[in-house]
Amino acid sequence: MGRNELAGDFRLGDRPVNRMGYGAMQLAGPLVFGPPEDPAAAVAVLREAVESGVNHIDTSDFYGPHVVNQLIREALGPYPDDLAIVTKVGAERGDDGRRLPAAAASPAELTRAVHDNLRNLGLEQLEVVNFRVMLRVNVPAEGSIEASFTALAELQRQGLIRHLGLSHATPTQFEEANRIARVVCVQNRYNLVHRQDDAFIDRLAAQGVAYVPYAPLGGFRGLATPRLAAIAANLEATPMQVALAWLLQRSPNILPIPGTASSAHLRENLAAASLRLSPATVAQLDSLARA
Numbered sequence: 001m002g003r004n005e006l007a008g009d010f011r012l013g014d015r016p017v018n019r020m021g022y023g024a025m026q027l028a029g030p031l032v033f034g035p036p037e038d039p040a041a042a043v044a045v046l047r048e049a050v051e052s053g054v055n056h057i058d059t060s061d062f063y064g065p066h067v068v069n070q071l072i073r074e075a076l077g078p079y080p081d082d083l084a085i086v087t088k089v090g091a092e093r094g095d096d097g098r099r100l101p102a103a104a105a106s107p108a109e110l111t112r113a114v115h116d117n118l119r120n121l122g123l124e125q126l127e128v129v130n131f132r133v134m135l136r137v138n139v140p141a142e143g144s145i146e147a148s149f150t151a152l153a154e155l156q157r158q159g160l161i162r163h164l165g166l167s168h169a170t171p172t173q174f175e176e177a178n179r180i181a182r183v184v185c186v187q188n189r190y191n192l193v194h195r196q197d198d199a200f201i202d203r204l205a206a207q208g209v210a211y212v213p214y215a216p217l218g219g220f221r222g223l224a225t226p227r228l229a230a231i232a233a234n235l236e237a238t239p240m241q242v243a244l245a246w247l248l249q250r251s252p253n254i255l256p257i258p259g260t261a262s263s264a265h266l267r268e269n270l271a272a273a274s275l276r277l278s279p280a281t282v283a284q285l286d287s288l289a290r291a
């Protein structure tokens with residue numbers, strides 16, 4: 001049994017995945033642009049993740065661009081039957097690294113992006129495609145996503161996509177999209193100190209919809225605070241392990257996708273699945289968001 005099976009599983013679309021997943025964004029070059037300095041190390045991290053029981057990997061053709069998907073294909077293809085590779089479309093980068101959000105949400109660009117993902121991952125069907133809402137780049141913002149999601153639903157009908165999800169979406173956008181086609185997961189920013197989606201998570205849990213917190217460790221800026229460090233030291237764990245264990249205990253539909261380019265950090269993160277937090281520790285951790 002792989003270490004990571006200790007996290008238990010949750011249904012993503014129509015298959016159970018291990019709740020502790022892996023986010024591949026950190027495998028690209030600096031600022032998620034271009035190739036990594038050491039592609040062999042990136043390939044090794046991906047292989048170790050899967051060998052350790054990870055069967056939910058988050059990616060996008062936006063990462064690199066193309067670089068991360070190509071690394072996943074090199075490292076893991078032909079893919080194990082139980083591996084769910086979840087990608088996202090709706091954002092794009094120019095050759096100079098600039099973000100090109102608006103154009104990427106048009107039906108024509110979404111179609112192109114789905115084909116790019118299929119080609120770079122070496123797949124005939126994408127397991128889950130998240131529509132990354134880019135009405136505002138850094139915070140979810142209200143606005144209709146009907147045209148974009150309808151275009152993706154059509155690609156699903158054509159058989160290019162198995163399941164659809166949303167990223168950077170509001171509850172209103174979830175309802176709108178779910179009327180067009182079933183939404184199996186929502187991927188928003190959420191962690192110990194960034195808890196704007198608390199009520200949304202509970203509503204999704206009641207409907208059996210997976211919630212995938214991105215930046216579960218605080219993203220590029222990290223989560224390090226002296227109080228978290230003290231709580232972790234008491235548990236003989238690291239702050240990152242406590243942050244991940246807290247997410248796993250927060251709600252059964254939460255599927256964390258911690259990102260790392262380091263094998264040592266990968267092992268540390270997966271080991272967090274066996275860390276149990278007492279109600280008193282959870283209360284202490286909950287107070288970090290209010291601090």
Ligand SMILES: NC(=O)c1ccc[n+]([C@@H]2O[C@H](COP(=O)([O-])OP(=O)(O)OC[C@H]3O[C@@H](n4cnc5c(N)ncnc54)[C@H](OP(=O)(O)O)[C@@H]3O)[C@@H](O)[C@H]2O)c1
Nearest residue numbers: 023024025058214215216217218219240258259260261265
């Ligand atoms: N939908 C979206 O808009 C969106 C946005 C951002 C990210 N994502 C997805 O979410 C995934 C996770 O988010 P993220 O990668 O931005 O942030 P994250 O998982 O919160 O944190 C990643 C950062 O933490 C470091 N780290 C990881 N494990 C560590 C450990 N045990 N100890 C110390 N440092 C550690 C990593 O550096 P090292 O490489 O040195 O370990 C990296 O700098 C991404 O990989 C991507 O797939 C989605």
